[in-house]
Amino acid sequence: MADPTSPGSPRRSGTPSSAGLRRDLEILDVLARPEHAANGLGVSRIAEILGREKSQVSRALKALEAEGMAERDLDSLEYRLGWRLYAFAARTTEARLTHLAAPYLRRLVARLNETTHLCVLRGSAVLTLLSVSPSHAFRGLGWEGVSVPAPMTSAGRVLVSDWAPDALRSWADAWLREASAAAAPHQHIRTVDDLVREVTAIRRRGYAAVDEEFEVGLVGVSAPVRDFRGMIVAAINVSAPKGRLGPHLGEAGRRTLAIARELSAELGHPAARGQTPDQATSDG
Incomplete structure (x- = not known):
């Protein structure tokens, strides 16, 4: 040797x-x-x-x-x-985000007794990085790694809700064209103006809600997760059958917002650090 x-x-x-x-x-x-x-x-x-x-x-x-x-x-x-460094950074950031988000998603599941998801934006689609379900829930096809058209989901709308109006409008044409063919019967965002109005409402309320827009009989809410720069890097989503979650959609939205703000505080978002869960839940 x-x-x-x-x-x-x-x-x-x-x-x-x-x-x-x-x-x-x-x-x-x-x-x-x-x-x-x-x-x-x-x-x-x-x-x-x-x-x-x-x-x-x-x-x-x-x-x-x-x-x-x-x-x-x-x-x-x-x-x-170069591009490869940014690709490495993005994957590293998402891995850390997924690790940090897991206990927050579990707490939200405990409060709402519904499945929660951590989502990010990929072009004009929403990609689910992590899903956490109640212990009693039947898990069929998992959402992790699955992407869906952004405008049809509350998560997709949240993920672009801090974009400047010009950027939002220039991107929305392609965004909506891709979604139009697969739009659900109750889909109410069909034009750029619809999207701008919806984003304005999300900013005011703090979270997004959909009522049978992604799938008939399904409702959902999403809230933004921000990093130390204040930029939206992910969305926490809760989706469930309308008969079960529909009557409590507002409460689910506020609780999701509270958990998202706690995770944002851990990521260093300064505006979220001094806010208690009760204060976040009482917003909007």
Whole structure:
């Protein structure tokens, strides 16, 4: 067996690679700084900041670009962080969010005795990351990993409820076209103006509610989960048969909002930190 400390061993040969990785991470760290993230940086400026040779930095950036870790603007020739880093960050954030959300969803199940879901937006669809059901509930087809058209659900409407009006309108055309063919008979959002009015109501009330719009006989409520920036990163949803939840839809909405605000506080949302569950439940 080869000696692991010998010059030809994998352990020794990994040392230069570790140094190269560290140099690459230094470049990514510079590109990630707030003052550089938006506009990017050229090779010369990065080399100057790091005190390294321009040719060395150029080679490293080309390798990072090839792997999707950095990207170069074709006009300005400046580099920014690449798509793969953002994809890694999104998956890491969602994994942490799902882990943190689980006990909050279980508490909501205990209060409402109905199945709850943690949902995120994917294009014009809502994706369920996590579902928690009452212990007595029969679980057939699970919703985890399943996506549905956003405008047909309370979660989808909540997830876009903090968008600027122009962004909402420009996106809504495609959003509604995709949903129109599958719209339920009671679907009342069919135009951009309908959507804008609904979003205004959600902002005022704090949560969204649907009554047989996603599926005949099914009602649901959703409330936004915000991160430390105040941005909506997910929605907590409760869905159940109308005969069971319909008479208590308002109460379910307020309780869902209270739990969503508690989870938001754990994620660092400053406006939610000082608010008790009773205060959140009494809103709106």
